[in-house]
Amino acid sequence: MDLSSGLKQIGRTALIGTAAAGMLAAGMTTASAQERVRWQVPIAFPSHLVGLSTPVKYLSESLGEVSGGNINLRYYEPGELIPPFEILDAVSEGRYPAGFTWIGYDQGSIPALPLFAGPPFGMEPPAYMAWHYFGGGHELLKEIYEPYNVHPLLCSMIGPEAAGWFAEPLESLDQIDGLRIRFAGIGGRVMERLGASVTMIPGGELYQAMERGTIDAMEFSAPAVDRILGMQEIVQNYVLPGWHQTFTAAHLLINKDVWDDLQPATRAQIDMACRAATLYGFSESEIENPKALRDFEAEGVNAQVLPDDILQELKRITDEVQADIAEEDEMFRRVLESQQEFMELHGTWHYKGHLPRSYYAPQED
Numbered sequence: 001m002d003l004s005s006g007l008k009q010i011g012r013t014a015l016i017g018t019a020a021a022g023m024l025a026a027g028m029t030t031a032s033a034q035e036r037v038r039w040q041v042p043i044a045f046p047s048h049l050v051g052l053s054t055p056v057k058y059l060s061e062s063l064g065e066v067s068g069g070n071i072n073l074r075y076y077e078p079g080e081l082i083p084p085f086e087i088l089d090a091v092s093e094g095r096y097p098a099g100f101t102w103i104g105y106d107q108g109s110i111p112a113l114p115l116f117a118g119p120p121f122g123m124e125p126p127a128y129m130a131w132h133y134f135g136g137g138h139e140l141l142k143e144i145y146e147p148y149n150v151h152p153l154l155c156s157m158i159g160p161e162a163a164g165w166f167a168e169p170l171e172s173l174d175q176i177d178g179l180r181i182r183f184a185g186i187g188g189r190v191m192e193r194l195g196a197s198v199t200m201i202p203g204g205e206l207y208q209a210m211e212r213g214t215i216d217a218m219e220f221s222a223p224a225v226d227r228i229l230g231m232q233e234i235v236q237n238y239v240l241p242g243w244h245q246t247f248t249a250a251h252l253l254i255n256k257d258v259w260d261d262l263q264p265a266t267r268a269q270i271d272m273a274c275r276a277a278t279l280y281g282f283s284e285s286e287i288e289n290p291k292a293l294r295d296f297e298a299e300g301v302n303a304q305v306l307p308d309d310i311l312q313e314l315k316r317i318t319d320e321v322q323a324d325i326a327e328e329d330e331m332f333r334r335v336l337e338s339q340q341e342f343m344e345l346h347g348t349w350h351y352k353g354h355l356p357r358s359y360y361a362p363q364e365d
Helices: 003-033 054-066 084-092 113-117 125-134 137-148 185-193 203-212 223-229 256-261 264-298 308-328 330-353
Strands: 037-042 071-076 098-101 150-158 164-166 180-182 197-199 237-240 248-255 302-305
Touching: 037 084, 054 071, 054 150, 054 248, 054 264, 071 264, 084 098, 084 150, 084 248, 113 137, 113 185, 113 248, 113 330, 125 137, 125 150, 125 330, 137 150, 137 330, 150 256, 150 264, 185 197, 185 308, 203 223, 223 264, 248 256, 248 264, 264 302, 308 330
Parallel strands: 037 071, 037 098, 180 197, 237 302
Antiparallel strands: 098 248, 150 248, 164 237
């Protein structure tokens, strides 16, 4: 290489190095310019429950990493800051910037919310996510929360729950009459119509309530979560499928004034992290639930599958209950109609495009 070529090469190298340094400096400036978010976030479930609350841990950790530590969502276990059923009020009033919860808990004041949290005979998780993101679901939910000054983000999703723990196999719906039962959402209204006395108890108190006989039967979540709670130590009859909640969704509720004050980049990061947390929760639950069900059965738990005639009767009563609520609440009617229209559209694809479930069932020896 002659002197002239060497000088040219040195010049090109210097130019590339200067450009790279400039880009690095610009990146550092952008990162350092990002606002600092420090949120206290009360959660409705203990943070170790698979799919229900483990996504909030993922959310917190991933936001911290992607923002270089600028976004810090510190979550607090149920009861550490406020009782789990007070999250909506606390966020709405600005006492806390955000909360992570199952929004169906607030059906007493907002009847439509269980349709977004997990309704009876509703969509399966992939269909629900399609409706939520692309079928108008998120827009309806934002409209519902507008008067409460809350911005909702879907932030967790799991598949169907179990229909509950009962002292005896459920062979007739007449057995429901007179039971003291823990049941959530619209399914609780169905249980009441069947003669049960329905109560709402937080997950952390259910083991004690069942052990002491405060309640006769209960549903809470899917097998992986129910196993963590230890229900199999008290009751041996586990009823499936989860007709009352074909999916379970949890949401990050954010005070709207706080949300609107965030920089666009920060809002985008939180939104993307919640979408990722939703996938995280669904994927985790889909590996842990079958393992938990396998372990239940190995330990002698009777995993009972409800016969079709009982499911048909539960569907009939569910339709009656939802029709009654729709007559009383316009927003419930609008959301229900939107979901039913989507299910009719999606159902054709699901029925014709997917293999029958029998092809996925365990093969008999």
